[in-house]
Amino acid sequence: MGITDFLLDLVRNEELYKQFTPDADARELQAIIEKYGLSPDDQRLLSDRDLSKLRVRVRAEFELDEDDEAAIWTIYAATGTIYIPPPPPPE
């Protein structure tokens, strides 16, 4: 089981999510994470709560090809409200 499955379980299982409060006991959290069979590197990613590194790891698990990856980033850039000004009126 990888990070993606862990994250999905976390949001599908309210009882599991409740255990990851900011003041949760670190050893208890470690025990939960270990139960998922995550690698030491993945465990460290979760402990560090580092968004950038976790995102890279999650995307790697999806084995995205170049186009998929580009499309995902594009969603952010292209759903926005960028305003393209109309051409100036004729003289």
Next chain:
Amino acid sequence: MPHGSLTVVGTGIRLGIQLTPEARIAIELADELLHLTSEPVAGRWLDGLHAHTSNLQSEYRVGDSREAIYERIVERILAPVRAGRRVTAAFYGHPGVYVRPSHEAVRRARAEGHDARMLPAISAEDCLYVDLGVDPATTGCASYDATDFLLRNPTIDTASALVLWQITVIGDATAVDETALRTDNLPVLVERLAQDYPRDHGVVVYEAAPYPIVDPLIQHLRLDDLPAAAPSPLATLYVPPATVRPFDPEMVARLGFTTH
């Protein structure tokens, strides 16, 4: 034409835990769920919420104009509505904030006689307020797409907060990929802001956390250090107020307030 319905919802920013109860019900009651998120894991989560789902991500093709992408998304959403089905379309964040296809789909569905509504959700700006600990009521807050901000060149009120979105794709009207971010225009943004703010004014590069149990990205820096900061692709710029706006004494008296 058969009578269909469209409900547009937002998933919030954090995977799985910011979906409102009314949005979840709209998903459950739909015949079909179409979704668009910026995280693949969010797409997988949404696929698990309904038996008939479809991912709109395939409408994105690098290099296409945004207008072409919007049009394809709108038509994908409306096709089952026109066939008389109950459709829910889920967008990440707030479906009505910085998302043009959602508004257009609702507008077009209504114009064609279908029932259509949009439900509110948690936006990235909502997350910004709590993560940075700022309240827009304190000083007021203006919010712009960074490119739009530069193109329209609005008057800046330095006594209010300023939020600039999509600072990594300034000046790009097409779909881009991560390797083609337009951070080369960040100096243009800094140059414009420096007309109103000191170059050493403290600003924040921010990105809301898309996953549960991770922290948001919050980078404090000086305005003139922004181009070298290598902001993440989804970064937003928060510019705190640089000045204090005094009360208008005439209005204070007129409204019956007293000053100390």
